[in-house]
Amino acid sequence: MEGDKRQEQLLGILLEAEGFISGEEISRRLGISRTAVWKRIRSLKEEGCAIESVSNKGYRLLSTSGALSTAEIQNRIPPESRFRDVRVYPTVDSTNGEAKRLAAQDRTWEGLVLSEEQTAGKGRRGRAWLSGQGEGIYMSFLLRPAILPQKAAMLTLVAGLAAARAIDSLGIGVGIKWPNDLVADGKKLCGILTEMTAEPDYVDLVVVGIGINCNQKAFPPDLGEKATSLALLGGADVDRNALAARVVEEFEPLYMEFQERGDLGFLLEEYNVRCVNNGARVQVLGEQTPLLGRGAGVDKDGSLLVDTDDGKRIAVQAGEVSV
Ligand code: BTN
Numbered sequence: 001m002e003g004d005k006r007q008e009q010l011l012g013i014l015l016e017a018e019g020f021i022s023g024e025e026i027s028r029r030l031g032i033s034r035t036a037v038w039k040r041i042r043s044l045k046e047e048g049c050a051i052e053s054v055s056n057k058g059y060r061l062l063s064t065s066g067a068l069s070t071a072e073i074q075n076r077i078p079p080e081s082r083f084r085d086v087r088v089y090p091t092v093d094s095t096n097g098e099a100k101r102l103a104a105q106d107r108t109w110e111g112l113v114l115s116e117e118q119t120a121g122k123g124r125r126g127r128a129w130l131s132g133q134g135e136g137i138y139m140s141f142l143l144r145p146a147i148l149p150q151k152a153a154m155l156t157l158v159a160g161l162a163a164a165r166a167i168d169s170l171g172i173g174v175g176i177k178w179p180n181d182l183v184a185d186g187k188k189l190c191g192i193l194t195e196m197t198a199e200p201d202y203v204d205l206v207v208v209g210i211g212i213n214c215n216q217k218a219f220p221p222d223l224g225e226k227a228t229s230l231a232l233l234g235g236a237d238v239d240r241n242a243l244a245a246r247v248v249e250e251f252e253p254l255y256m257e258f259q260e261r262g263d264l265g266f267l268l269e270e271y272n273v274r275c276v277n278n279g280a281r282v283q284v285l286g287e288q289t290p291l292l293g294r295g296a297g298v299d300k301d302g303s304l305l306v307d308t309d310d311g312k313r314i315a316v317q318a319g320e321v322s323v
Pocket of ligand 1: 093094095096097118120121122123124125127129137138139140181190191192193209210211212
């Protein structure tokens with residue numbers, strides 16, 4: 001474990017250097033011998049990093065392995081971010097579950113959990129989330145927001161907008177299907193699962209779990225028609241570290257503003273432009289079902305407004321849109 005941590009620190013130093021850095025300087029910073037530095041460089045190369053070594057100059061990172069890495073994500077997040085504590089796992093049951101376990105060990109902890117795979121990835125409404133090794137981004141924010149419990153569901157919309165903006169930065173346009181599916185080409189690209197531990201008037205923690213289909217080249221037959229990935233859409237694998245960091249960068253200011261304002265008024269215009277349900281036929285499955293009509297935007301509380309076939313405008317707070 002200590003070795004893994006040093007390896008991550010070494011990667012962080014190489015990333016930060018953006019050029020050559022001497023073995024002596026690395027050994028000083030890590031507090032290990034030059035031979036130990038050399039061994040760790042060799043391990044990073046074995047893991048797939050391309051590192052140039054030149055005598056009298058030292059080491060230079062040419063490219064990374066593509067594996068998720070704390071150092072690579074942290075390196076791209078502003079130093080003052082509240083999500084600098086990034087935990088990356090090779091495998092977990094669910095990053096949402098792991099985030100909750102970490103929060104139980106330290107009642108003030110806030111941070112980010114990612115994993116290369118999930119053995120029991122969770123979707124909304126008790127469904128499973130396909131979480132194959134190295135294919136997607138499976139990430140969970142552990143938040144301790146100063147909001148009332150009834151407002152927690154709005155964080156899902158905040159995260160959806162952040163993920164949509166992050167994906168846009170790759171040149172791939174995505175729409176939002178209320179409340180929080182990101183879709184492209186009519187297929188699902190990203191899902192969000194928000195869970196909360198709360199008392200009636202007090203939020204202990206909220207976990208916002210985001211799953212983004214990144215490098216999948218195919219999906220099982222039952223999902224094939226419904227799911228897509230960034231690689232399928234853009235024709236090339238994506239750098240999951242860069243994208244995960246971008247999600248953090250987009251999410252944090254929106255999250256802070258949401259806490260301050262207490263509703264979604266400040267992001268509605270952008271959300272509603274992206275919302276694919278606007279003006280479209282909708283059937284809402286949920287508490288107030290069955291509800292058939294036309295989507296008329298989302299309001300500041302995150303409810304979907306539906307102009308129903310029998311001439312009413314209804315604000316749907318929770319549910320699933322099936323059309
Ligand atoms: C959905 O659309 O049904 C929600 C899918 C949420 C999947 C993510 S992947 C990271 C986090 N961990 C989980 O177990 N689920 C969420």
